[in-house]
Amino acid sequence: MTHRTVGHPPGLPDHDPRARVDAPAPDCPVEIALAALRGRWTTLVVRELLGGERGYSELRRALPRLSDKVLSERLAQLAEAGVVTRVRRPGWPPTVRYALTPHGRRLGPVLQALWDWGAAAG
Amino acid sequence: MTHRTVGHPPGLPDHDPRARVDAPAPDCPVEIALAALRGRWTTLVVRELLGGERGYSELRRALPRLSDKVLSERLAQLAEAGVVTRVRRPGWPPTVRYALTPHGRRLGPVLQALWDWGAAAG
DNA sequence: CTGAATCCCTGCCGATACTG
């Protein structure tokens, strides 16, 4: 959805056309960000990659209860969102490395903000 | 899920027991925050309330395509999460006012962080 | 080793109708 954080300094310019909508809009930046993080396991995969480049089976070992299907889905989703890059290495056995893009690394502060809010007493 | 924003200054203490899990955990602060914002329309309702106290029908007018059912669900969900308070006013016709709690108002920076990330070029 | 395809089940959301 589209947002203006009204009354919250500094606040974004109200001239942004993606603001002031009355329904969920896929081009709203907040929607884009939440879409990138959407789905079970997604943030755990990102957290793992914040620790550095990983291979497919390394991710599987780090998250043993995550199924192949969902891991594939998440990696595809995150690649689509421009968060991770996928690099096939030639040779045998075939190996693939996953790493955060610069944009993906900028999710660090976002996850921190979410953590801080969730950690504060309700 | 539980997160440690590894490699991102300042970073949280790694002693937090809610970190370093290998599966989605409901008590992880990031999970808590995402759960509060989960579901369609949720952030739009919050954004509306960031502009100040609102009544039920004011919210309906601001978000005309949001059904009664989902609006009720969202307000209940946000109240459960400690984000909004619900105040019935005596008299006729019955009126109810919804407002953000202090905790809810702290979602401003969180939504800002999400906006900023989503607005940055991928 | 690194995935994609399939099956099934569950939970979310929207529409409609009804109540205090």
Place this chain on the structure above:
DNA sequence: CAGTATCGGCAGGGATTCAG
């Protein structure tokens, strides 16, 4: 005015199986 009850469609996620 401020909701709740009910139903149906669809997408998400887990287990298993198959493929490059």
